[in-house]
Amino acid sequence: MSLRIRRLERDDDRDQFRSGHPDLDRFFHRFAGQNQFRHHVGVTYIAVEHDAILGFVTVSPSAIEIDALPADRRRRLPHYPLPTLRLARLAVAETARDRGVGQALLRFALTLARRMADEIGCVGVGVVVDAKPAARSFYLRSLVSQRVSCTTL
Template sequence: MGNVVRDSIRVEILGSQHDRSSFESGVEPLDRYFRTQAGQEARKNLAAPFVLVLPDGAVAGYYTLSSTAVNVGEWPAQTVRKLPRYPLIPATLLGRLAVDRRQQGKGYGRFLLADALFRAVRSEIASFAVIVDAKDENAHLFYERESFFQFPDQPLKLFRPMADIAQLFK
């Protein structure tokens, strides 16, 4: 997939040219993952990390996408009624999303989310929804504001149906 550009910022697949050493979102597990694991997971095809690059080449944020499956019994009852009776329902996992603290408050989190949703809906791989596991209540509120729905009995796990996401990009 090509790069997405907005006012000279761009989102691209993580590569060796991206400096990850100074990235600091304020959430240590997200920072540690990006600095030490993201490249390895990309090379092993466990996750696809994407970075938001500023005009000066600095990384302002990142997210990861990968495939996943969710047990049919985990979905809300009103959603399950619309699904076939497969034991696992395919989905896309938005595994991590973080913005460097020096760039927070500029709308880059929403921009990264929109880019992730666009890439997910353009994929030619079957996926019923995009799934997120919010790291904390602030992340949960962010995803709820972006029209994600909570899984029953899992307050930090949310989803947005792919059919709904497709409507965003028509």
């Protein structure tokens, strides 16, 4: 698989993307571009193979309250909101399931968080999982397999 991950561009054809989750598809088709290019509230990265969009991840800066962390994690951190990278949306095309696209996008987001930590400060990646138990288990499995410490908030 010759997968590339890059920033969403204005002229990318998002209309053909189908993840099988209408809310994620609607976000990608209608709002990912607006949020990135007009409102500047998040950036969407796409996984591309032969000009086909196989998946996307949307990230934005965020913060987490120190009290949301387990006590053993709080010891050496300042007691005010801590900068994080919010993983707001992640979806894989139905045609690309079980090919490692979701894992690649998650690894990419973790790499962004590490760069953010070095360049401007970041204590981690905050994964926002709204109401999808299957998605929650994907993130936890993926993060554990990559030896990333997990805290369920």
